[in-house]
Amino acid sequence: xxxxxxxxxxxxxxxxxxxxxxxxxxxxxxxxxxxxxxxxxxxxxxxxxxxxxxxxxxxxxxxxxxxxxxxxxxxxxxxxxxxxxxxxxxxxxxxxxxxxxxxxxxxxxxxxxxxxxxxxxxxxxxxxxxxxxxxxxxxxxxxxxxxxxxxxxxxxxxxxxxxxxxxxxxxxxxxxxxxxxxxxxxxxxxxxxxxxxxxxxxxxxxxxxxxxxxxxxxxxxxxxxxxxxxxxxxxxxxxxxxxxxxxxxxxxxxxxxxxxxxxxxxxxxxxxxxxxxxxxxxxxxxxxxxxxxxxxxxxxxxxxxxxxxxxxxxxxxxxxxxxxxxxxxxxxxxxxxxxxxxxxxxxxxxxx
Ligand code: NAD
Ligand code: TYD
Numbered sequence: 001x002x003x004x005x006x007x008x009x010x011x012x013x014x015x016x017x018x019x020x021x022x023x024x025x026x027x028x029x030x031x032x033x034x035x036x037x038x039x040x041x042x043x044x045x046x047x048x049x050x051x052x053x054x055x056x057x058x059x060x061x062x063x064x065x066x067x068x069x070x071x072x073x074x075x076x077x078x079x080x081x082x083x084x085x086x087x088x089x090x091x092x093x094x095x096x097x098x099x100x101x102x103x104x105x106x107x108x109x110x111x112x113x114x115x116x117x118x119x120x121x122x123x124x125x126x127x128x129x130x131x132x133x134x135x136x137x138x139x140x141x142x143x144x145x146x147x148x149x150x151x152x153x154x155x156x157x158x159x160x161x162x163x164x165x166x167x168x169x170x171x172x173x174x175x176x177x178x179x180x181x182x183x184x185x186x187x188x189x190x191x192x193x194x195x196x197x198x199x200x201x202x203x204x205x206x207x208x209x210x211x212x213x214x215x216x217x218x219x220x221x222x223x224x225x226x227x228x229x230x231x232x233x234x235x236x237x238x239x240x241x242x243x244x245x246x247x248x249x250x251x252x253x254x255x256x257x258x259x260x261x262x263x264x265x266x267x268x269x270x271x272x273x274x275x276x277x278x279x280x281x282x283x284x285x286x287x288x289x290x291x292x293x294x295x296x297x298x299x300x301x302x303x304x305x306x307x308x309x310x311x312x313x314x315x316x317x318x319x320x321x322x323x324x325x326x327x328x329x330x331x332x333x334x335x336x337x338x339x340x341x342x343x344x345x346x347x348x349x350x351x352x
Contacts, residue, residue, distance in 0.1 A: 003083040003126050003238070004031035007075070009066055009114065010088030011035030012043035014193040015131065015227055019085065020048060022231035024055050029235070032058050034079050038065040038106075039350060042091065044342050046333060047192040063350045066110035072117050083127045084118060085238065086111065089165075092196055093135075093158045097291060100157035107161035108168070115172045128180045129238050130169040134223070134248065134297050135159035136184060145300035146184070148246050155292045166246075173244045181237050182246040186299045189319065190227030191326040195337065199224075199320075202261050203327045204334065206268040206280045216289035218258030221296040225251030226319035229312040236308045247308070250299025253316040258284075263316075267324045 006023070010016040012035065023029050033055075037043050045052075051059055060079070064071040066088050075081070088110060090096065090103045111130070118128045137146040138153030152167075154160040172178040189199040202212050233249045241247060265280035274280075304310045314322070327334060336342040 003029070005034060005080050006031065006083045006085060007034045007036060007079070007081045009036050009084070009086045011061075012037040012039060012045050012047065013087060013091070014042070015188055015230060016087040017044075017047040017192050018190060018227045019087065019231045019234060020059070021051055022228060023235065024051060024058060027235050032060065034075070034081060035059065035061045036064050036066070036075055037061070037088065039063055039346050040090075041343075042194045043346075044192065044194075044333070044337060045346065045349070046336065046342055066114050067105050069113050069116075072113055076117050076121055080124065081121070082124050083129070083238070084114065084125070085129045085131065085234065086114060087131045089162070090158070093156045094196075094290060096156050096158035096161070100161075103157050103161040107158075108164045111165040112168055115168060115178070118178055119172065119176050122176070122178060126179060127238055127243070128169065128172070128178055129234065130166065130180065130182045131234065132166050132182055132184045133159065133162050134184050134186045134250070134299050135294065136163040136166060137297075139294035140296040140298055142296070145298045146248060147300045148184075148248055148303055155294055170244075170246075179243045181241040181243060183234055183237055183249050184246060185230050185233070185249040186223035186225050186251055186297055188225050188227045188230050190323050191330070192333070193227075198257065198260065199264070199323060200327060202264045203268065203324055204338065206265055206283065207272055207328065209275050209277075209280075209283065211285045212261055212265070212280075212283045213285055213287045214258055214261055215287060215293060217286065218256060218261065219295075220257050220293060221254050221298070222257070222260075223250045223298050224253045224255055224260070224316055224319070225249065225312060226314035226322075229314055233304060233310050236310050237304070240308050247304045248299050248301050249304060249310075250301045251312050251316070252301070253312075254296075254298050255316060263320060264324060267321060268328075271324060271328055
């Protein structure tokens with residue numbers, strides 16, 4: 001079945017907006033995109049303002065909540081959706097610790113609602129692709145990698161809610177024959193990420209000469225993947241992946257948090273010029289650790305490499321330099337997010 005009307009949920013968030021840009025500008029996809037997003041604090045439709053203008057025939061935005069079954073029903077009735085790429089989620093671990101409720105609602109109940117909708121319209125659904133995280137596997141010690149058969153052992157309310165949603169997606173394939181694929185990806189970085197996550201937060205604080213908070217001793221390790229490499233992997237899985245299968249996606253870029261923060265300091269010093277008080281590394285401040293902080297994530301992505309011929313193209317050096325440049329150059333996007341003005345625009349445009 002050919003995909004002609006792809007519903008992208010969470011398309012105003014970080015990865016979703018990059019995915020829509022990739023789909024319309026860089027992939028071989030010829031059809032339409034329906035971007036369904038509730039526009040939570042993490043969403044910024046301004047990330048896609050140029051896309052909305054340039055592709056009026058192929059790009060539609062609908063403000064709707066995946067927890068609202070009636071709203072979903074209306075979207076499926078109005079648009080001949082034949083594929084779903086599901087990004088919409090509450091995505092920040094720290095927020096899941098201070099307020100897990102929204103994570104259960106969106107990540108579990110919202111995914112369930114979407115699966116039910118796909119089941120209802122199953123005869124026209126070519127694919128339900130579920131975007132998930134490596135955090136479902138829990139934490140590694142110094143050795144080893146997550147593979148597709150690593151048992152799930154989530155440690156935060158965020159990762160537990162994502163693990164539950166992965167199981168639901170898999171169950172809908174086994175039980176109802178829904179054509180599904182799942183990807184479990186490592187930490188992404190790149191343009192348009194909300195500056196509460198490590199990399200954009202550190203870039204912007206470094207630019208402004210503010211303190212750079214590093215949790216614990218900064219030894220926790222993440223496997224960083226440039227967002228466009230992730231988008232390319234998702235599209236490959238959607239077009240060539242095997243239904244019912246999961247694919248691990250990683251960057252082959254393991255890095256301790258302290259090393260990431262130091263690299264950002266050095267790039268910002270070089271690109272923006274040093275601060276009068278000296279190199280930005282002096283701004284690093286070790287703060288209280290995150291409760292239940294996973295120590296190390298590392299992905300074995302040999303399955304997607306051998307079966308779909310995917311590999312990351314950015315190294316951490318090239319990807320980080322691009323990302324820092326993006327945040328330094330896109331001052332309007334940054335200032336509107338930092339000041340909260342982007343919310344006023346959303347309210348004016350879509351009503352809150
Ligand atoms: P994000 O927080 O930047 O964006 C999430 C988007 O979902 C926002 O636009 C938000 O408005 C929307 N949303 C939230 N609740 C909604 C609801 N109830 N109904 C409709 N829309 C809703 O997240 P992201 O970093 O772009 O992550 C996207 C997906 O990728 C998530 O499923 C996440 O678990 C997964 N993932 C993220 C990473 C990462 O490093 N960021 C890594 C692996 C997997
Ligand atoms: P984050 O970007 O929140 O992603 P995740 O928790 O999903 O991996 O955090 C990345 C790593 O950086 C994680 O080990 C926590 C750490 N961290 C800090 O040290 N300081 C910060 O201010 C933030 C937001 C994260």
